[in-house]
Amino acid sequence: MLVFASLLSGLVFGLGLIVSGMANPAKVLGFLDLAGRWDPSLALVMAGAVAVGLVGFAVARNRSASLLGAPMKLSTARHIDRRLVFGSALFGIGWGLAGFCPGPGLVALGMGEVKAAAFVAAMLAGMVLFELLERRHAGAPPST
Amino acid sequence: MSIDWNAFTPWSALAGGTLIGIAAVMFALLNGRIAGISGVIGGLIKPARGDVAWRASFAVGLVVAPLVYSLFASLARPQIAAHYGALIVAGLLVGIGTRYASGCTSGHGVCGLSRLSLRSLVATAVFMGAGFAAVFLTRHLFGI
Numbered sequence: 001m002l003v004f005a006s007l008l009s010g011l012v013f014g015l016g017l018i019v020s021g022m023a024n025p026a027k028v029l030g031f032l033d034l035a036g037r038w039d040p041s042l043a044l045v046m047a048g049a050v051a052v053g054l055v056g057f058a059v060a061r062n063r064s065a066s067l068l069g070a071p072m073k074l075s076t077a078r079h080i081d082r083r084l085v086f087g088s089a090l091f092g093i094g095w096g097l098a099g100f101c102p103g104p105g106l107v108a109l110g111m112g113e114v115k116a117a118a119f120v121a122a123m124l125a126g127m128v129l130f131e132l133l134e135r136r137h138a139g140a141p142p143s144t
Numbered sequence: 145m146s147i148d149w150n151a152f153t154p155w156s157a158l159a160g161g162t163l164i165g166i167a168a169v170m171f172a173l174l175n176g177r178i179a180g181i182s183g184v185i186g187g188l189i190k191p192a193r194g195d196v197a198w199r200a201s202f203a204v205g206l207v208v209a210p211l212v213y214s215l216f217a218s219l220a221r222p223q224i225a226a227h228y229g230a231l232i233v234a235g236l237l238v239g240i241g242t243r244y245a246s247g248c249t250s251g252h253g254v255c256g257l258s259r260l261s262l263r264s265l266v267a268t269a270v271f272m273g274a275g276f277a278a279v280f281l282t283r284h285l286f287g288i
Binding site: 003016029059083086092 | 145146147148151152153154156157158159160162163164165166167168170171172173174175176178179181185186189190198199201202203204205206207209211212213219220221222223224225226228230231232233234236237239240241242244245246248249250251253255256259260263266267268271272274275276277278279280282283284
């Protein structure tokens with residue numbers, strides 16, 4: 001049941017990205033290009049999502065278990081540190097270079113776009129690199 | 145700054161954003177989790193027991209969204225102007241950056257802002273700022 005709910009959530013999320021135009025990098029870059037001819041659409045996508053989210057998360061936050069009985073694992077992290085700031089900066093630069101963030105990359109991959117596949121493959125490689133750096137940082141020997 | 149009124153699509157942006165918000169709230173209420181795509185995917189790199197199926201099914205939902213959408217409406221191809229080199233660099237930065245920051249546009253942007261998290265507001269401000277800067281540099285300063 002949880003797996004089905006997860007599939008459905010991903011599907012609705014993906015449909016939202018398509019409907020909003022955010023699965024199209026040109027549209028995202030139109031928002032990020034403040035100095036050019038600016039397309040404010042992305043701001044309204046965020047506004048629409050957060051308007052629903054404000055209500056929904058206010059309800060979710062008071063629950064001790066999900067509607068399907070799963071433990072609530074909504075984030076409790078509050079710290080603002082270098083990892084958050086530098087990580088977000090790297091992410092933002094990558095976002096601005098191609099117009100893809102993780103969700104739209106996967107959706108465009110589903111459209112059969114080879115360029116999106118290249119982006120997603122590199123993104124996964126970046127995530128693997130993160131795990132390797134974390135492992136080295138922790139000083140633990142590689143498990144393989 | 146001049147607004148590109150021809151590109152601006154306020155209603156589809158709001159409608160798509162609303163769907164994204166619904167997906168995030170559904171996921172929080174049903175699965176008790178944050179619909180942060182970089183986190184959902186990143187957790188597959190170092191899989192924990194019992195933690196793979198829901199992550200994979202969320203990703204599958206995103207990838208099949210275009211197929212489902214095309215059953216009801218015609219699907220426009222995304223415009224991906226970036227060359228392969230830029231896509232690879234962008235993917236690496238997005239992959240590693242989102243993992244260090246523990247979130248991307250969905251986790252910090254949509255869910256974090258909905259939860260009124262200051263940490264997520266800082267992350268969102270930084271990755272948006274970096275995105276604006278990256279587009280300014282590539283389009284207007286270096287004319288790539």
